Structure formats: structure tokens, C-alpha cells
Amino acid sequence: MNAGPGQFAVLSTIVFGIGLFGVLSRRTTAGLLMALFLLTLAPVIALVGFAHFGATGPIPPVGDAFALIAVLAAVAETVLGASLALLGWRRLRSVAAVLDGEAD
Amino acid sequence: MNGVAFYVLAAIIVAGAAATVLVPRSLQAGAALAATIVVVGLLCIVAGGVAVGIAEILIPAAAGAALWVAVRGRGYERLLGADAPAPAWWFAAGGAAALSAVAIVVVIASGGAWQSGTGSTSLLTAVHDWAPYALVIAAAGAVAAVAASVVLGRTSADEREVDRAAAEHREREEMARRRREDREAARRRRTPAGEGTR
Numbered sequence: 001m002n003a004g005p006g007q008f009a010v011l012s013t014i015v016f017g018i019g020l021f022g023v024l025s026r027r028t029t030a031g032l033l034m035a036l037f038l039l040t041l042a043p044v045i046a047l048v049g050f051a052h053f054g055a056t057g058p059i060p061p062v063g064d065a066f067a068l069i070a071v072l073a074a075v076a077e078t079v080l081g082a083s084l085a086l087l088g089w090r091r092l093r094s095v096a097a098v099l100d101g102e103a104d
Numbered sequence: 105m106n107g108v109a110f111y112v113l114a115a116i117i118v119a120g121a122a123a124t125v126l127v128p129r130s131l132q133a134g135a136a137l138a139a140t141i142v143v144v145g146l147l148c149i150v151a152g153g154v155a156v157g158i159a160e161i162l163i164p165a166a167a168g169a170a171l172w173v174a175v176r177g178r179g180y181e182r183l184l185g186a187d188a189p190a191p192a193w194w195f196a197a198g199g200a201a202a203l204s205a206v207a208i209v210v211v212i213a214s215g216g217a218w219q220s221g222t223g224s225t226s227l228l229t230a231v232h233d234w235a236p237y238a239l240v241i242a243a244a245g246a247v248a249a250v251a252a253s254v255v256l257g258r259t260s261a262d263e264r265e266v267d268r269a270a271a272e273h274r275e276r277e278e279m280a281r282r283r284r285e286d287r288e289a290a291r292r293r294r295t296p297a298g299e300g301t302r
Contacts (some may be wrong), residue, residue: 003110008151009211011114015121017204022125024196030130034137037164038121041144044160045117052152053105065235067148067156069242075167076242076249082171083253 008049016042029085033078040074043067105151113147116140138168167250 015038022035044067051063120140127133141164148157 013207018121021200025193048153072242072246076246083256
């Protein structure tokens with residue numbers, strides 16, 4: 001029993017779907033950021049799987065390179081989102097303000 | 105790739121991802137996400153992408169550690185509080201399930217047209233020859249994001265002053281409330297029962 005690009009693609013799709021559900025259903029800033037990170041994690045799985053099992057012959061692992069870039073982008077997005085949430089919390093002193101844009 | 109290893113790791117990844125979006129407490133959800141990231145990194149390593157797997161574990165770990173220090177040190181616990189499901193969670197579940205189903209059907213239907221094999225060139229060569237600009241731009245973007253986060257997340261002197269004034273105000277209010285309650289209790293003790301209802 002071997003795993004090929006199809007299995008990686010399906011796993012990536014499932015993780016993407018779970019992340020999408022989280023983005024649509026989570027209400028706190030932390031939950032939303034974590035769900036967004038899952039969304040960006042999904043393509044990394046597909047890229048690595050395709051890079052190592054999705055082509056014939058010795059080709060450069062471009063998928064690996066782009067997976068590396070996707071990891072950097074995901075971390076940058078999460079860190080920036082978290083700092084914006086902290087800024088909103090500090091300025092408005094309200095969880096509702098950070099979540100809904102309303103000061104209490 | 106060994107199928108057993110793949111399916112074991114895939115099951116853990118799916119369970120971790122589901123826990124990340126379903127667990128109500130943000131700290132537990134964060135732990136589930138951390139576990140998911142580590143297992144995805146392991147999957148990358150097992151699949152042959154050693155450098156990507158290590159980066160997948162180390163870069164988020166460093167960012168997560170910095171975030172943890174910032175959140176724990178400034179009293180932001182309420183931001184990590186319980187996360188009640190949104191009123192339209194069923195709509196979110198339906199949308200995500202429908203999109204996933206479409207993507208999986210497309211993957212399965214087109215799987216026969218794929219080619220299989222292995223690559224042998226190093227990641228460094230690929231990055232150098234194929235994606236140098238993209239990598240540089242992404243790295244620069246990450247550095248800029250971290251710098252912007254430090255600028256946004258820092259506490260300036262005027263904010264510390266406002267924090268201190270607010271804390272003193274709360275303390276004064278609390279002391280005044282206690283004094284009021286003490287006076288009220290003393291008055292009740294002095295006044296015999298029924299006398300106050302003349």
C-alpha cells in the first residue's frame with residue numbers, strides 16, 4: 001500500500017475544508033487566526049506531496065520551494081493579525097470591540 | 105511513500121485540524137494547532153521534504169513562542185477566552201463540506217491523468233534556479249510582518265500611563281464600595297430589628 005499525489009491532494013482538501021469551516025464559524029480573533037493558519041497549511045501538504053510524487057524523472061522540487069514560501073507567508077499573516085488584535089484590545093479595552101468593531 | 109505511515113499521520117492531521125476549529129477554549133485549540141503543525145512537518149519529512157518539514161516546525165514554533173510571551177505578559181487572557189459557535193455554524197459547515205466535496209471529486213476524477221515519480225534535485229537548487237525572487241519576496245514579507253508586529257504590539261509610554269491611571273481608578277472605586285458596604289453593615293447592626301420601618 002503506497003500513498004501518491006492523490007492521497008496528498010485529498011488530505012490537503014480535507015484540511016482546507018476544515019480551515020474554511022473554522023474561518024466561517026469562529027468568533028474570537030484567536031480562533032479566526034488559527035483557522036486561517038489551517039487554510040494556509042493545506043496547500044503546503046499538496047505542494048510537498050506533488051513535489052515528491054507528482055512528476056516523472058529527476059525534476060527540481062519546485063513544490064518544496066513554494067511550500068517554504070507558503071510557510072513564511074502563513075506565519076507573517078498570523079503574526080500580523082495577532083498584533084493587530086492586541087492593538088485593538090489595548091486601544092478599545094473590549095473583546096467585543098476587537099471582534100465586532102464596537103466599543104462597550 | 106509508505107501508505108501506513110501516510111494514513112496514520114493523515115488521521116492525526118485531520119483530528120488536530122478538527123480539534124483546532126471545534127474546541128471552544130482558545131488555548132486548547134492552539135495546542136491542537138501546534139500538534140497539527142508538528143505532524144504536518146513530520147509528514148513533509150517522511151515524504152522526502154526534509155528542509156520544508158523542519159521549516160514547517162521551527163518557523164511557526166518561533167512565531168508562536170513570541171506570540172505566547174506577548175499574550176501572557178500583557179493581560180490579554182480575555183482575548184483567548186471561550187469561543188461560542190457562531191449562530192450560522194451550520195451554514196459554515198455546509199459551505200465547507202460542499203467545497204471540499206467538489207475538490208475531492210475533481211481530484212479523484214482527474215487522478216488517472218497524473219504522472220508519478222520522484223525528484224532528485226536538492227531544494228537549494230530549486231530555490232536558486234526556479235524561485236529565487238518569490239523566496240526573497242516571501243522572506244522580506246515575513247521580516248516586514250514581524251517588524252510591523254513589534255511596532256503594533258509594543259506598549260508605548262502614554263499607554264502605560266493610561267493603564268496605571270485606570271488601575272488606580274478601579275482601586276479607588278473598589279475601596280469606596282467596600283467603605284460604603286461597611287458603613288451600611290454597621291448601621292444595620294446598630295439599628296434594632298423593625299426600628300428602621302417606623
